[in-house]
Amino acid sequence: MPSRHSRRMLATAAxxxxxxxxIAGCSSGGSPxxxxxxxxxxxxxxxxxxxxxxxxGLQAMIDKFNASQDGVKIEAASVPYPxxxxxxxxxxxxxxxxxxxxxxxxxxEAAASAGLLEPLDDRVDAEKLNLQPGPDKYMTVDGSxxxxxxxxxxxxxxxxxxxxxxxxxxxxxxxxxxKSTTNGDVYGLAFRQTQAEEAGVWQDIFNYVYGFGGxxxxxEKLTLNSPDVVKGLEAYxxxxxxNVIPKGADAATFRKMFAQNKVGMELNNGxxxxxxxxANPDLNFSVVRIPFPVKKQGALIAPMVxxxxxxxxxxxxxxxxxxxxxxxxxxxxxxxxxSSVATPTERSAESLAEAPYLSVFDELTDSGVPQIxxxxxxxxxxxxxxxxxxxxxxxxxxxxxxxxxxxxxxxAEALVGG
Amino acid sequence: xxxxxxxxxxxxxxxxxILLGIVVFPLYWMFVTALTSDEQLFSGTTxxxxxxxxxxxxxxxxAQGDVLRWLLNSFIIATGTMAVTLALGIPLAYALxxxxxxxxxxxxxxxxxxxxxxxxxxVVPLFAIFRETGLLNSIxxxxxxxxxxxxxxxxxxxxxxxxxxxxxVDEAARMDGARPGSVLLRILVPxxxxxxxxxxxxxxxxxxxxxxxxxxxxxxxxxxxxxxGVAGYIGEQDTSIQTIMAVALIFTLPAVAxxxxxxxxxxxxxxxxxxxx
Numbered sequence: 047m048p049s050r051h052s053r054r055m056l057a058t059a060a061x062x063x064x065x066x067x068x069i070a071g072c073s074s075g076g077s078p079x080x081x082x083x084x085x086x087x088x089x090x091x092x093x094x095x096x097x098x099x100x101x102x103g104l105q106a107m108i109d110k111f112n113a114s115q116d117g118v119k120i121e122a123a124s125v126p127y128p129x130x131x132x133x134x135x136x137x138x139x140x141x142x143x144x145x146x147x148x149x150x151x152x153x154x155e156a157a158a159s160a161g162l163l164e165p166l167d168d169r170v171d172a173e174k175l176n177l178q179p180g181p182d183k184y185m186t187v188d189g190s191x192x193x194x195x196x197x198x199x200x201x202x203x204x205x206x207x208x209x210x211x212x213x214x215x216x217x218x219x220x221x222x223x224x225k226s227t228t229n230g231d232v233y234g235l236a237f238r239q240t241q242a243e244e245a246g247v248w249q250d251i252f253n254y255v256y257g258f259g260g261x262x263x264x265x266e267k268l269t270l271n272s273p274d275v276v277k278g279l280e281a282y283x284x285x286x287x288x289n290v291i292p293k294g295a296d297a298a299t300f301r302k303m304f305a306q307n308k309v310g311m312e313l314n315n316g317x318x319x320x321x322x323x324x325a326n327p328d329l330n331f332s333v334v335r336i337p338f339p340v341k342k343q344g345a346l347i348a349p350m351v352x353x354x355x356x357x358x359x360x361x362x363x364x365x366x367x368x369x370x371x372x373x374x375x376x377x378x379x380x381x382x383x384x385s386s387v388a389t390p391t392e393r394s395a396e397s398l399a400e401a402p403y404l405s406v407f408d409e410l411t412d413s414g415v416p417q418i419x420x421x422x423x424x425x426x427x428x429x430x431x432x433x434x435x436x437x438x439x440x441x442x443x444x445x446x447x448x449x450x451x452x453x454x455x456x457x458a459e460a461l462v463g464g
Numbered sequence: 465x466x467x468x469x470x471x472x473x474x475x476x477x478x479x480x481x482i483l484l485g486i487v488v489f490p491l492y493w494m495f496v497t498a499l500t501s502d503e504q505l506f507s508g509t510t511x512x513x514x515x516x517x518x519x520x521x522x523x524x525x526x527a528q529g530d531v532l533r534w535l536l537n538s539f540i541i542a543t544g545t546m547a548v549t550l551a552l553g554i555p556l557a558y559a560l561x562x563x564x565x566x567x568x569x570x571x572x573x574x575x576x577x578x579x580x581x582x583x584x585x586x587v588v589p590l591f592a593i594f595r596e597t598g599l600l601n602s603i604x605x606x607x608x609x610x611x612x613x614x615x616x617x618x619x620x621x622x623x624x625x626x627x628x629x630x631x632x633v634d635e636a637a638r639m640d641g642a643r644p645g646s647v648l649l650r651i652l653v654p655x656x657x658x659x660x661x662x663x664x665x666x667x668x669x670x671x672x673x674x675x676x677x678x679x680x681x682x683x684x685x686x687x688x689x690x691x692x693g694v695a696g697y698i699g700e701q702d703t704s705i706q707t708i709m710a711v712a713l714i715f716t717l718p719a720v721a722x723x724x725x726x727x728x729x730x731x732x733x734x735x736x737x738x739x740x741x
Contacts, residue, residue, distance in 0.1 A: 089683070097699040124685040126695035132584075133679050140591040142600060144683075231508040298703040306506040321702035325502065 085116055086361040091123035092148035093130045094197070094348075094382070099320040103381035111368055118361040120146075131427075138162040138353060145356040146365060148196045151184065151416040152430070154349050155423025158187035164352040165190045169363050175370055176389050180412035181347050187423065193349030194366060195388040196378075199315035200410035201253050201343045202333040202403070204322070209310045214337045217281065220311075224290040227310035234290040236300035236309045237282075241438055246297050248430045249344060251437060252417050253313050254278040257338025262429070265421040268458050270433060271451035279437055280447050281338075305329055315346045316384030316407040333384070333403035335410065345414025346385075386411045425462055432457045491716065498522070498709035505705065518706070525710040533686060534693035535718060537603065538672055541689055542722075544607035545671035546664050549618050552611070553663065557622030558648050562634065575616040583613065583676045591680060601683045609681065610671040617670075618663040625659030626652060661729040665722075672719050690715045 090108065095101045108120045123144040125133050131153035137143035138157055149157065157163050167190055172182060181198040185191050203220075205213045209227055214220040224234030238246035255262065258278035263269055285291065292300055292309070301318070303309045305325035313336055322331060336343050350369070352362045368374060375387045380397075384407040393404050418426040436450040436457075445453075496511060499518040504511055525531060559565070560572060590609055591600070599605030629652055637647045653660065675691045682688050694715055697708045 093700045096696050098697075098702050098704055099699075100701065101699070123683060124688060124692075124696065126679060126692060126698065127700045128695055128698050129676075129679055136588055136591060136680050137683075139588065140595050142591075142595060142683075231506070298698070298705060301702070302502055302705065303506050306502055308506045318701050321699070324702060 085119050086358050087119045087121055088146060088356075088358050088361045088365060089123040089144040090120050090146040090148075090365070091125050091130075091134055091144035092196070093125070093127040093150075094148060095122050095124075096127050097321065099324040100317070100381055100383065104378075107369075107374065107377060107381065111365060114368070118358075118364050120365050135162075138355065141355050143353050143355065145353055145358055145362045147351050147353060148348055149193070149351055151347050151349070151418045152423065152426040154193060154351065155187060155418055155426065157351070158190075158192040159424040162354050163192040164354045164356065164359055165192060166194070166352070167191050170194055178386065178388065178390055178411060181345065181386070181414065181416075182388070184347055184416050185349055193351040194370065195347065195386075196350040196369075197317065197346070197348040197382050197385045197387065198411060198414065199317040199346040199348075199382070199385040200407045200414045201249075201313055201315050201336060201345065202406055202410065203311060203336045204304070204314050204318065204331055204333050205311045206304065206307060206309070207330045207332050208307060213311075213332070213334045215334075216337050217339065220337050221284065221288065224285060224311065225288060228290045232308055232310070233292050233300075233303070234310045235285060236291050236295065236304065236312045237285070238297055239286060239291070239293065239438065239441060240296065241435065243296055244431060244434045247434045247438065249346070249417055250313060251279060251282050251434075252344040252415075253336055254282040254338070256342045256344060256415055257281075257336055257340055259340045259342075262419040262433075263421050268419070268422070268429070268455060268462065270429075270458055271448070271455040276448050276451050278338075279440075279451065282437075283441055283447055286441050301325070304331075315344075316386070317346065317382055319383035319401070320381075321383075333406050335406060342413050342415060343410065344417050345410070347414070347416040422462055428461055429458045432461070491713065491720075494709045494713045494716075498706050498713060500706065521706050521710045522714070525707055525714065528707075530685065530688075530693065531690070531711060531714060534688060534690035535715070537687060538689040538691065538715075539718065540603055541606055541610065541674075541678075542668045542671040544603070545610040545614065546667040548607055548611040549615050549667040550660065550664060553615055553618035553622055554653065554660070555648065556615070556619045557626055558652065560619065560623045561626035562631075562644075575619055578613075578616045583674075586613070587676055587680050590677070594681060600681055601687065603687055606678060606681055606689075607671070609677045610674050611667075613674075613677075614667045614670040618667055621663045621666070622656065622659055625656035629655050658730045661726050665726045665730075668722055668726075669719060 092104065094104050105122060108122060112119050125144075131150060134143055134147055134149075135153055135157060139160070139162065154163075170177075170191060172191075177194065178198070181195050185193045185195065203213065209232065210223055214223050227234035237250040240247070255275050255278035258274055258281060260272060260275035260278045261269060262275065269275060286293075292303065295303070300309055300312070301314075301321065302325060304312055305322055307329070319333075322329060335341065350366055352359055352366070356362055369378065370388055372389065372391075375389050376391050379385065379387045379391050384401070384404050386408060393408070398404055419429050422429060433451075433454045436445075436454040437447070439445055440447045440450040496514045497505075498521055499514040499516065500511055501515070501518060504515065560568065594600045594605050594609070599608065633651060633655070634647050637651045638644075642651065672689075673691055674689075675695065678689050679692045679695070682692065690711075694708065694711050697704065697711060
């Protein structure tokens with residue numbers, strides 16, 4: 047005989063099942079209607095939209111575009127930053143996905159190589175638009191243009207001017223200042239050093255490798271274990287071993303620490319300026335060029351692309367054309383913080399007086415290198431995983447850096463078939 | 465003798481308090497962190513008590529995003545997954561436990577095999593199938609995907625439960641004229657209520673926490689579950705630790721409430737029939 051409990055349980059499950067099925071049936075979506083009374087709705091996915099500091103500004107620009115005309119309506123697609131690339135690539139591979147995407151370089155290269163992006167050769171005239179040649183040269187894959195620059199965030203040395211009155215100009219000074227600033231719960235430096243932040247570690251070590259004259263490849267062959275690459279990574283390890291960083295802290299944590307005067311220096315990109323100001327408007331910080339021997343550093347280059355599967359490519363292009371107009375470029379640069387945009391813009395005297403370091407970032411536009419393995423753009427995520435895993439094993443003392451990179455070279459060559 | 469009994473009680477009380485602490489402390493720590501300002505967070509002295517002057521963070525979190533909508537979507541998805549999984553899992557487990565049929569061993573191995581495949585591997589082929597069948601960007605589609613993922617676990621749990629019921633019970637019911645369906649629903653299901661409740665909890669929690677399918681299959685913001693909504697607070701350049709903690713706590717509480725609701729059926733089912741009446 048079923049117990050009272052059992053009957054009640056069964057009844058509850060039945061009610062829940064019926065109500066769930068009913069509500070679920072009512073809630074089923076399907077793709078939002080992309081045309082409404084002659085207005086074409088175009089979806090735009092950008093991880094920037096999720097930034098507490100920059101998202102509202104970008105949304106305001108989208109609203110401004112939508113108010114400017116009746117033919118095209120831009121709708122923000124909601125894709126969280128932590129899995130942005132993986133999610134959008136899966137959607138594109140399945141023949142779906144947002145119409146316009148603000149990609150990062152590794153995903154851009156992967157998507158372009160797979161034929162998932164719309165070629166823009168006939169739609170974009172670089173000369174007429176006066177696109178910045180430095181970052182714009184990376185918008186081409188296999189001879190075709192697939193994107194235009196949405197953001198070019200160059201990497202500089204952020205430093206707390208209260209903790210560090212005179213920023214370093216050489217690597218030795220960098221080491222000394224990091225050591226002398228570290229005291230109690232204050233750290234001289236911070237960077238990512240855990241496998242959980244693989245992409246972030248890659249961004250951080252990128253600056254060391256290029257700053258010491260290394261390159262991940264010569265464009266045709268991988269050079270992961272070349273002397274200059276190893277030298278850069280040994281410099282990274284030197285800082286780790288010097289106990290001047292909050293070991294184990296993730297980027298979200300140490301960036302908050304920087305804003306709270308608990309971290310003296312960090313290498314970061316121009317897009318970080320807005321977040322820093324938001325976190326603590328009173329923070330006395332500035333930015334200088336990274337004090338490594340070679341003036342070459344990473345740049346977070348983010349192209350704006352059109353999904354090859356989009357049914358509204360012309361409408362998508364309308365928005366991109368509008369964003370490339372001088373007025374919008376200036377506004378976008380203001381939203382992004384200290385990043386460069388697709389075309390040269392002039393900072394106002396007022397903004398330069400308020401933040402003199404803006405010119406530091408602008409001067410780096412031509413020497414910034416996108417965080418991909420040149421010549422192996424589409425395979426960068428896989429090579430990145432190999433390199434970061436081996437480098438972190440070296441940090442933990444399991445091997446020296448040369449051995450780590452020899453192993454990385456071997457694995458990566460097997461991967462790319464080199 | 466008395467001293468030994470008193471020691472036993474004390475030991476059990478301490479053990480219960482430690483276990484309670486392990487379970488409750490993460491929630492408490494999330495609450496304290498949500499109510500800690502940036503200055504306090506990195507002040508160098510750990511703050512163990514909540515600063516209630518910051519309590520407005522919860523109202524702000526609720527006002528800023530679509531938290532309530534996300535929670536409703538999560539509830540619909542989790543409840544729907546639980547219902548579909550049980551509806552399919554109970555007869556499947558019954559068949560595996562009670563009937564002999566060709567390929568039975570293969571089905572059992574296949575169920576285990578599906579558990580070896582990570583979600584990330586399934587998401588691409590499922591995406592293609594859902595695209596062809598019009599199930600993308602829909603809550604029923606997500607319920608189906610989640611159900612497919614959790615069904616093998618539920619089926620194996622319930623098969624074990626059915627195996628534990630003597631076959632004489634079925635035979636007695638059949639001799640009384642009951643059909644197999646009736647034996648299942650009226651005789652066996654009530655006997656394995658604790659296992660069904662446990663399976664329901666597993667199905668509910670799996671769907672409640674699921675992220676990979678949800679973020680890939682759902683485009684429309686109004687259909688997103690809370691697991692995706694919470695991840696949206698992690699920005700590329702900036703993340704508000706306090707907001708994340710506040711929203712994550714709000715996200716956790718309904719699941720805890722559901723567990724508290726369901727666990728009495730687990731216990732109730734276990735004790736049912738323990739006393740002859």
